[in-house]
Amino acid sequence: MLPSYFFAHGAPSIVLEDNDYTQLLKQFKEHTTKPKAIVLFSAHWEEQIQTIGAADTYETIYDFGGFQDELYQMTYPAHGNRELSEEIQSLFSKHGIQSVSNEKRGLDHGAWAVLKLLYPDADIPVVALSVNRHLSNAQQYEIGKALQELREQDILIIGSGGTVHNLRNLNWRSEGVDEWAAQFDSWIQDKVESWDTESLFQYDKIAPYAQEAVPTNEHFIPLLLAMGTGDANRQAKLLHRSYQYGNLSLSCWQFN
Numbered sequence: 001m002l003p004s005y006f007f008a009h010g011a012p013s014i015v016l017e018d019n020d021y022t023q024l025l026k027q028f029k030e031h032t033t034k035p036k037a038i039v040l041f042s043a044h045w046e047e048q049i050q051t052i053g054a055a056d057t058y059e060t061i062y063d064f065g066g067f068q069d070e071l072y073q074m075t076y077p078a079h080g081n082r083e084l085s086e087e088i089q090s091l092f093s094k095h096g097i098q099s100v101s102n103e104k105r106g107l108d109h110g111a112w113a114v115l116k117l118l119y120p121d122a123d124i125p126v127v128a129l130s131v132n133r134h135l136s137n138a139q140q141y142e143i144g145k146a147l148q149e150l151r152e153q154d155i156l157i158i159g160s161g162g163t164v165h166n167l168r169n170l171n172w173r174s175e176g177v178d179e180w181a182a183q184f185d186s187w188i189q190d191k192v193e194s195w196d197t198e199s200l201f202q203y204d205k206i207a208p209y210a211q212e213a214v215p216t217n218e219h220f221i222p223l224l225l226a227m228g229t230g231d232a233n234r235q236a237k238l239l240h241r242s243y244q245y246g247n248l249s250l251s252c253w254q255f256n
Helices: 012-016 020-026 069-073 082-094 109-118 137-145 148-153 179-193 221-228
Strands: 004-008 037-046 050-053 099-102 126-131 155-161 236-244 248-255
Touching: 004 221, 012 020, 012 069, 012 109, 020 109, 020 236, 020 248, 037 082, 037 109, 037 221, 050 082, 082 099, 082 126, 082 148, 109 126, 109 155, 126 221, 137 221, 148 155, 155 221, 179 221, 179 236, 179 248, 221 248
Parallel strands: 004 155, 037 126, 037 155, 050 099
Antiparallel strands: 004 248, 050 126, 236 248
C-alpha cells in the first residue's frame, strides 16, 4: 500500500528555494514508487461542497502577488484522469459525502508548487480536490478515510497546507523559531504520532497557541485529510519540520 503524505507548501517562492525541506521534496521520487496517479487536497481551493478536479489538462493558477517574476513564467501542465475522478466521486457517495466535479479549474500554487518539486516533469495524472473549512475536524478526517483504498492502487494521496500558518505574525527577517509556534507543532506531533484523534479533533480548543498558529483552518485541514487516508494502519512518521520567517512551518508527514 502506497503511503500518503502531508506537505507544507509554505510561500509560493518555495519552488525556487534550496534548503533541507526543498531537497527532501526534490529527492522524494528517488525513494518512492512512482505512482499511477496523484490525488491532492490543496488549502487554496475552498468550496462549500467537496469538489473533484476533472480537467483534461490543468492550467497553472498564479493565485499570489508580489513574488519573483520567474514564478509567473512557471507552468505545471499535468493531465487529469477522468476515470479516477469518477471513482473518487463514487467513493465519496458510498460514504455519504456529497461531491461535484469541476472540469475547468486549474492547479493553484498549493498544488503545483509542491508537485513541481516532487515530479517536475508533470508526467503523472493529477486529480485536485477542494477543502471545506466549515466542516468539523472529524468530518475532515472521514473525507480522507473514504479514499484510503486508493492507496492499494498505487495512487499517491497528498494533503498540501501548513500546520502553523499565520501570515500576520511572520517575521521576514527572523532566522529563529518563535516559541509559540514550536509548542503548537510539538503538541500536534505528539497527538498525530499517538493517533489521538479525540484530542486532534479538538486542537483548536485545547492545543497551546492554537489561535496564533491556526487563525483560519484551511491550511490545517489537509493534515487531517491525509491522516484519514491512513486510518487502516494508523502509523504516522514526521519526515521533516523546519520554519521560515519565525513561525511559518514546513513539515512533511508520512502515513503508512
